[in-house]
Amino acid sequence: MTTGVIFATSFVQRANFIDALYIVAFSLFIYGMSGLTGPRTAVPGNKIAAVGMFIAVVATLLTPHVLHGSSTPWLIALGLVLGTAVGIPAARNVKMTAMPQMVALFNGVGGGAVALIAWVEYRHAFVGVGVHTHLYPEKVMIPSLFAAIVGSISFWGSSIAFGKLQEILPGRPMKLPGQAQSVLNTLLLVVCAGSAVVLAAGTHSQALFILGILVAGAALGLAMVLPIGGADMPVVISLLNAFTGLSAAATGIALNNTAMIVAGMIVGASGTILTNLMAVAMNRSVPAIVAGGFGGEVAAPAGGPALDRGPVRATSAQDVAIQLYYARQVVIAPGYGMAVAQAQHAVRELEKALEEKGVTVKYAIHPVAGRMPGHMNVLLAEADVPYDLLKEMDEINPEFSRTDVTLVIGANDVTNPAAKNDASSPIYGMPILEVDSSGSVIVLKRSMASGFAGIDNPLFYEPKTAMLFGDAKHSVSEITSEVHAL
Amino acid sequence: MTTITEIAILVLAAFVGFEVISKVPNTLHTPLMSGTNAIHGIVLLGGLLLMHEATGLLEHVLLVIAVIFGTINIIGGFFVTDRMLGMFKRKPELPPSGEREGQKK
Numbered sequence: 001m002t003t004g005v006i007f008a009t010s011f012v013q014r015a016n017f018i019d020a021l022y023i024v025a026f027s028l029f030i031y032g033m034s035g036l037t038g039p040r041t042a043v044p045g046n047k048i049a050a051v052g053m054f055i056a057v058v059a060t061l062l063t064p065h066v067l068h069g070s071s072t073p074w075l076i077a078l079g080l081v082l083g084t085a086v087g088i089p090a091a092r093n094v095k096m097t098a099m100p101q102m103v104a105l106f107n108g109v110g111g112g113a114v115a116l117i118a119w120v121e122y123r124h125a126f127v128g129v130g131v132h133t134h135l136y137p138e139k140v141m142i143p144s145l146f147a148a149i150v151g152s153i154s155f156w157g158s159s160i161a162f163g164k165l166q167e168i169l170p171g172r173p174m175k176l177p178g179q180a181q182s183v184l185n186t187l188l189l190v191v192c193a194g195s196a197v198v199l200a201a202g203t204h205s206q207a208l209f210i211l212g213i214l215v216a217g218a219a220l221g222l223a224m225v226l227p228i229g230g231a232d233m234p235v236v237i238s239l240l241n242a243f244t245g246l247s248a249a250a251t252g253i254a255l256n257n258t259a260m261i262v263a264g265m266i267v268g269a270s271g272t273i274l275t276n277l278m279a280v281a282m283n284r285s286v287p288a289i290v291a292g293g294f295g296g297e298v299a300a301p302a303g304g305p306a307l308d309r310g311p312v313r314a315t316s317a318q319d320v321a322i323q324l325y326y327a328r329q330v331v332i333a334p335g336y337g338m339a340v341a342q343a344q345h346a347v348r349e350l351e352k353a354l355e356e357k358g359v360t361v362k363y364a365i366h367p368v369a370g371r372m373p374g375h376m377n378v379l380l381a382e383a384d385v386p387y388d389l390l391k392e393m394d395e396i397n398p399e400f401s402r403t404d405v406t407l408v409i410g411a412n413d414v415t416n417p418a419a420k421n422d423a424s425s426p427i428y429g430m431p432i433l434e435v436d437s438s439g440s441v442i443v444l445k446r447s448m449a450s451g452f453a454g455i456d457n458p459l460f461y462e463p464k465t466a467m468l469f470g471d472a473k474h475s476v477s478e479i480t481s482e483v484h485a486l
Numbered sequence: 487m488t489t490i491t492e493i494a495i496l497v498l499a500a501f502v503g504f505e506v507i508s509k510v511p512n513t514l515h516t517p518l519m520s521g522t523n524a525i526h527g528i529v530l531l532g533g534l535l536l537m538h539e540a541t542g543l544l545e546h547v548l549l550v551i552a553v554i555f556g557t558i559n560i561i562g563g564f565f566v567t568d569r570m571l572g573m574f575k576r577k578p579e580l581p582p583s584g585e586r587e588g589q590k591k
Contacts, residue, residue: 029525030502036521036567037510043571046521050564053527060531065538071546072538079533079550083557090558091565099570103520106562110526113555116548117532124539139489238519245526249499252528253492255535261492262499263528269503270522277507278515374516378570 012062019258021059026262028052033266056259096379097339100372101165104158104237107244111154114247115214118148121254122199122210138200143250145196145213150247152217153224154240160225161233161240175227188220224290231413232289234372235278239286242271281367284430312448315466317475320407320442321482325357327404331396333364333433334376337410337445341472344383347409350480351385357483363389364396364406364433366414393433403438408459410444410472416457427455441465444475517570524563530556 029052035045060066067073087106094102121144163169175181195213228236245267252260279286324330332351338344351361363385369376377390391399400406408415411433418425419432435441436459443465459465468475510518533552540546 030506033518033522033525034506036518037506037514039511039514042514042517043568046517046524046564046567046571049521049525053525053560053564056528056531057534060534063535066534068538075546075550076534076537076553079553080557083554084561086554087558087561088565091562091569094566096570099516099520099566102562102566103516103523106520106559106566107523107526109555110523110529110559110563113527113529113533113552113559116552116555117529117536120536120540120545120548120552121532123545124536234516241519241523241526244529245522248526248529248532249496251532253489253496255532256487256492257531257535258487258492258495260528260531261495262502263525265496265499266503266506267522267526269500270507271503271519273504273507274510274515274519274522277510372516372519374513377513378516 018059018063021055021062022257022259025052025056025059025259028055029263030266033270056263059259095342096382097342098166099378100234100237100375101162103372104161104165104233104240107237107241108155108158108162111151111158111240111244111247114147114151114244114251115155115217116151117251118144118151118247118254119210119214121251122148123207140254141200143254145199147247147250147254148210148213149192149196149217149220150243150250152214153221154244154247156218156221157225157240157243158221158237160222161237164225164230165233169226173227173229181223181227185220185223188216188223191216192220228289232284234368235275235284235286235289238271238275238278239290242268242275245269245271278368281431312460313463313466315442315468317468317478318482319466320468321479321486323405323440323442324354324359324407324479325483325486327359327439329360329362329399329403330354331362331364331400331403331406331435331438333366333369333406333408333411333415333435334380335366335369335409335411335414336375337412337472339370339375339379339410341410341474343409343473343476344379344385346473346476346480348380348383348385350476350483351389353480353483357486361389362391362396362399364393364400364435365390366393366411366433369411369414393431397434400434400436400438404440406435406438406441408435408441408443409476410446412445412457413455415459416455417459418455418457422458425455435459436462436464439464442468444468444470444472446471517567520563520567520570524560524567527556527560527563530560532556 029049032045032049032052035041035048067076090102121140125140125144160169176184192213195209195216199209199213225236245264247264249261249264249268252258252264275286279289332347334347338347354361363380365376380390381387413427415433415435416427417432417436419427419430422428441459441462441464443460445467447469448460460467530553533549533556537549540549
């Protein structure tokens with residue numbers, strides 16, 4: 001009996017068994033992640049990856065010595081329980097509009113964990129305890145220092161991204177004048193790299209230098225993200241996500257842990273690709289984004305408010321309803337304003353009301369409308385809008401010339417014709433929804449404030465454009481009841 | 487495991503990462519970012535593995551915070567991704583539009 005238990009215990013604690021569990025775990029990560037790339041396989045894919053994570057955690061807890069010590073199991077339990085107690089309500093209660101900053105936050109804590117682990121790991125590289133062989137301290141040292149720097153950048157950078165998206169910090173680029181910003185960033189990078197070299201070459205623990213590295217990494221994270229405008233935040237979050245992955249892989253090398261190496265590296269690699277895909281969708285390059293704020297060279301937004309563009313034409317919900325009623329085809333172009341106002345259900349109601357009156361309604365989805373690629377799809381799907389009514393940019397652009405009325409709901413920069421025909425505009429070259437080629441345009445907006453990129457939109461001043469000011473949800477509901485009344 | 491084996495694993499994993507992501511519809515960028523975000527919560531293992539080696543108050547505090555952070559990253563990450571994807575799932579059943587690979591039979 002007892003021997004059986006001992007046998008079982010020793011069996012599950014065999015190094016080979018643990019390694020096998022890790023292999024199962026990372027296979028599930030890879031399988032789950034490839035599921036996440038297709039709409040039908042995405043939901044099970046995410047769950048499969050979560051199962052992989054569970055297996056990896058269990059395998060780690062089964063590893064010999066991991067639970068040794070009287071306080072160790074309790075401290076581990078404390079961390080797991082507190083983390084769960086914070087994580088679940090945060091994930092459960094966040095509004096769909098606040099999703100981007102939530103992802104930034106979860107990414108940030110991951111980076112923070114890496115930095116803290118690297119700190120402890122560094123301290124241990126010189127102490128004669130633990131699982132390390134100590135024959136090759138540099139094998140622990142170099143990845144740990146890398147992880148400390150990158151983890152720290154990721155934690156602080158993500159915190160800034162969170163602050164900007166949550167509008168605790170201004171979304172505008174915050175930048176030192178002239179070349180000072182790039183000089184500062186280069187200097188911080190040199191400090192990080194320099195301290196790392198000093199530490200790696202050293203023969204005994206130097207507590208101050210590791211703190212210096214963490215602080216310099218933190219400063220670099222702040223200095224890197226603060227000058228970047230809010231509109232580029234999704235790309236930045238994706239980039240920091242890749243960073244955290246790489247630093248996790250580095251920690252895995254320091255700790256001889258295959259699951260960490262594989263999981264960290266696939267995130268690092270896929271995150272890099274994803275970052276690039278997002279930047280391409282916005283016609284921006286990643287180096288340009290990292291190098292400085294959106295339109296950082298343009299002191300006042302291009303063609304700013306100072307320029308008199310003539311009057312804008314305001315309209316009423318009743319007029320809009322009549323215009324929509326007599327249209328054959330209406331295209332709805334949603335943006336962040338719809339997300340903020342939580343207007344997606346109201347929009348769906350309007351769509352149904354118009355369809356009842358025999359109007360064809362389609363949705364024009366710009367790849368980066370909202371604050372994240374796919375943001376609009378998520379919201380409209382929540383409101384049960386049929387998937388086939390959502391048209392991607394390349395599909396809908398040729399349709400605008402056949403469209404009688406385009407309803408722009410809280411979208412701004414993604415409809416800005418300056419991106420097509422004003423070479424001095426900071427967003428020049430970004431592909432846009434060509435709403436200005438439709439018969440007429442109605443823009444639902446809270447005020448004349450410019451979009452996230454801080455650029456004025458000439459669309460609003462065109463003769464065929466009418467503005468309906470007010471909260472998007474309220475305006476849309478009003479239009480819907482007017483349509484019903486017709 | 488030797489360092490060179492680990493570096494080999496690292497390089498192969500990088501190629502897997504590149505390969506998996508090469509074709510993703512725009513719609514799924516955000517959930518994918520969020521899902522990969524949850525996966526790098528694997529750093530939690532580092533906190534778990536080091537806890538029993540920790541000496542002194544500072545190291546214990548650092549590692550408990552690291553475990554809390556890692557757990558938030560994992561639990562929050564997978565949960566949020568599931569919620570995002572749930573938005574897609576709830577839509578009424580459509581005839582397969584054929585542009586994406588179908589479900590396995």
